[in-house]
Amino acid sequence: MILKINCDECDARKINEDNYKDYEEITINTDELIVDDRSKAILNKLPFNIHADEVVSGEDYSRENQLTVNGIYEINENTKVEEGTNLCVNGYIKIYPGTEETIAKYGRISVNGYILMPKSIEALFPMKNLSLNGITKVYPDGYVLLSNEYKIDKYFPLRAEQGMGYYSAKCMYDFDAETDFAKLLEKNVRFNTEKVYIRKNHLESALPLFNIEAEIVEIPEECAVLMADGETLNEHIVSTYGKKLFIIGDIVIGNETGNALASIEQLIVDGEVKIDKKNLERFNEIGASCNKLVVTEGLVLCDRAIMTIDKKMLDDHEEGVKVCDCALVKIDKDIPADIISKRLKISDCAKVNCSPEQKTAVELVSTDVALISSAAGSSMGSAFGDLVGKITDRIFDNDFSGGASGNGDVKYINADYYEL
Secondary structure, three states: OEEEEEEEEEEOOOOOHHHOOOOOEEEEEEEEEEEOHHHHHHHHHOOEEEEEEEEEEOOOOOHHHEEEEEEEEEEOOOOOOOOOEEEEEEEEEEEOOOOHHHHHOEEEEEEEEEEEEEHHHHHHOOOOOEEEEEEEEEEOOOEEEOOOEEEEOOOHHHHOOOOOEEEEEEEEEEOOOOOOHHHHHHOOOEEEEEEEEEEHHHHHHHHHHEOOOOEEEEEOOOOEEEEEEEEEOOHHHHHHHOOEEEEEEEEEEOHHHHHHHHHOOEEEEEEEEEEEHHHHHHHHHOOOEEEEEEEEOOEEEEOOOEEEEOHHHHHHOOOOEEEEOOOEEEEOOOOOHHHHHHHEEEEEEEEEEOOOOOHHHHHHHEEEEEEEEOOOOOHHHHHHHHHOOOOOOOEOOOOEOOOHHHOOOEEEEEEEEEEO
């Protein structure tokens, strides 16, 4: 019997050796493992294989004094925190000047991401009670914190304060051709960022405003600028921004994007482009450029909690269907195995449900899939389907074959917090 535990936080201090002695192998994947001297001895004795970002030792650790944040956490002059609070942030911490006393109140700070802090606070780091899986970024004191990717539009010179500094952690971009950078120079405004996108005709007036180490990227004067995060290029984008585009971030040019791409005259992408093979000729024809080009073929379906594949989908796409980065993939049982072999590709998915007759074909077309299940009538499939994509405290007690190295049955536990 094999046990696999996946959780954000695992507390081993109350472990009972008798509950785990019959397992051949026990794997724990966790952000934080809490132990004491007694539990350490038991963990070393039993066949535990532990992958933890952080191991915390302490008899007095309490969840009641634990604050976990997924996203952005701010420490400013108005932050109220109890003495000894343990802070865990999955994202980033934004620290403001004059908060030294507040920071000292935290018992422990754990960050998966990065810490943004003013220069005056930098001397406090690294702290003894800090665990950081990421980086720190320092901004000048007295600067206003803007969004991480900030748009400088034509209204900014009117709104900017005299002699003020403005900071953006990632980048700033020159959105409007009419932006008056000369006015910003008159106001003695200063910018600080890692990367700045500036229109070619604004270079002379804008560059003196920025920190000398900022990376400069030129934007052609005639291009409209937009931020993207994996969006699909479509006709709405073209009608809104025009036929000459400078895109910051990643985009998808799918099979259905042909009409939009046909009307584009100029395309520059500072990021990755995933493009359907059918559109590659037009992409090259207009001299489009990007940092990375990934050519795909057929229908691509990614980043879904639950994805159902039916026979009509495969029949309608002779060029194939690719499914990736999904938590659960359900394959309708009426799809013949030979059609699956010819037209379906699955990668980087947590679980695939199929019929016993389809399982061999599904295994052949799958890469980096944690579990391919063909357990007919099992209640676990429906339970997983209902809960997939969420972090839960439920333990799946149903056993199923096909676990690690085929060494027998495997039990999975997926939880936010789990106590051994």
